[in-house]
Amino acid sequence: MSEVKLLGTQSSFPCARIIWALKLKEVEYEFIEEDLFNKSPLLLKMNPVYKKVPVLIHIDKPVVESLVILEYIDETWKHNPLLPEDPYERATARFWAKFVDEKCVLSAWEAVKSEGENKKKAIETAQEMFEHLEKQIAGKKYFGGEKIGYLDLVIGWTSLWLNAMEEVGGMKLLVPEKFPSLSEWTQNFIRVPAIQDSLPPLENVVNYFQVGLNYLRSLSANKS
Amino acid sequence: MAEELKLFRTWSSPFALRIVHALKIKGLEYETIFEDLSNKSDSLLQYNPIHKKVPVLVHNGKPICESLVILEYVDETWKQCPLLPRDPYEKAKARFWAKFGDDKLFSSIWNVFTTQGKEQEEPIAAAVQNLKPIEELLKEKKFFGGETIGYLDIAFGWTANIISILEEIMNLNLVDEEKFPLLSAWMQNFSNDPVIKECWPPRDKMIVKFQVMREKYLKAVVSQ
Numbered sequence: 165m166s167e168v169k170l171l172g173t174q175s176s177f178p179c180a181r182i183i184w185a186l187k188l189k190e191v192e193y194e195f196i197e198e199d200l201f202n203k204s205p206l207l208l209k210m211n212p213v214y215k216k217v218p219v220l221i222h223i224d225k226p227v228v229e230s231l232v233i234l235e236y237i238d239e240t241w242k243h244n245p246l247l248p249e250d251p252y253e254r255a256t257a258r259f260w261a262k263f264v265d266e267k268c269v270l271s272a273w274e275a276v277k278s279e280g281e282n283k284k285k286a287i288e289t290a291q292e293m294f295e296h297l298e299k300q301i302a303g304k305k306y307f308g309g310e311k312i313g314y315l316d317l318v319i320g321w322t323s324l325w326l327n328a329m330e331e332v333g334g335m336k337l338l339v340p341e342k343f344p345s346l347s348e349w350t351q352n353f354i355r356v357p358a359i360q361d362s363l364p365p366l367e368n369v370v371n372y373f374q375v376g377l378n379y380l381r382s383l384s385a386n387k388s
Numbered sequence: 389m390a391e392e393l394k395l396f397r398t399w400s401s402p403f404a405l406r407i408v409h410a411l412k413i414k415g416l417e418y419e420t421i422f423e424d425l426s427n428k429s430d431s432l433l434q435y436n437p438i439h440k441k442v443p444v445l446v447h448n449g450k451p452i453c454e455s456l457v458i459l460e461y462v463d464e465t466w467k468q469c470p471l472l473p474r475d476p477y478e479k480a481k482a483r484f485w486a487k488f489g490d491d492k493l494f495s496s497i498w499n500v501f502t503t504q505g506k507e508q509e510e511p512i513a514a515a516v517q518n519l520k521p522i523e524e525l526l527k528e529k530k531f532f533g534g535e536t537i538g539y540l541d542i543a544f545g546w547t548a549n550i551i552s553i554l555e556e557i558m559n560l561n562l563v564d565e566e567k568f569p570l571l572s573a574w575m576q577n578f579s580n581d582p583v584i585k586e587c588w589p590p591r592d593k594m595i596v597k598f599q600v601m602r603e604k605y606l607k608a609v610v611s612q
Binding site: 213222225227228229232233235236239240251252254255258259262263296 | 438447450452453454457458460461464465476477479480483484487488492521
């Protein structure tokens, strides 16, 4: 029986963050694929509050919420540290991680969902968020410095997953001319062996977002 | 070099109060800058250009934003009277619940506060539902941190600070002593703790402030 289990889905980027962290730490784990439309009793037991993936189960104890899991992994397996040592740099990384999840992801998804004039505005808003990331990565190879770290894993979705969102949403957010440093970073990021080896096929992620979008649209159609 | 510590806050912000409590527990000297959020200072905008909010802690000229990020920074920089548990799993739980408090519990309490009559029924049920796991956390404990106030007590401090005020304004009993005996007791213990009590914003001022706010929200709904 595995000491470390990860409940997740192949196409979810919060789950990918955890897979990457475990790979970088060289931690063996068992991956349990969840069907989010038919959640397992184990998932519902381990994450009763949110009923979401990823859930890391370490010696039968669940850890939930991807950013919380990343820090748990970093503190439990101390080699190949993900977060910097300096408290100010740690605070900076945590600040940007929160910004990414609260502002960047949501605004990108808003741009996917919106239509017409709203879509144009949503794209502008999302790009304003990306400008902040562009400034953070300018002059650096990775957000973590010379090696990838916590913040690179958090922003990693802007590689393949953002491509998939752009395809589903019929728009381009991460325009290389506007975001040269961030675009270059996505290329460097996916070339890191631990990352490259675990990227899901693009068409699976496109499908995953398309299903999600259709589901959301059907919910609002039922409401109105 | 002498440490320079500044805290940008408002007199009533519960999130800024978290930092006041943490700095007090750690026995740290600092300068307070009170902000008028309708007329933000150039310093605030310079130190927190992304969110333009309080609290901001400035340590030797370097700003840290977002209250939970600041709490961890304070805990990692000044090691006396530790706020977070040492064990990674306990830490992960504390971080999870602090985030739950901010993401789910706060918004559900706010939804009760900004509604009335029939429209308030669902929000009340949701808020009560979200309070239940918090009650569970306090089984066999005086504080969330154990025998003494810790990170999670500070993170949940807003509940002790604000909920009774909102209840008084709405003439509503959300944290019913019978349904939530442990949480009710914790709110008393927390707000009566000498370190916390010293920094508590004046209740009568808070009542006026939130009364005005509620009237504004309800008027806005009616005019819709």
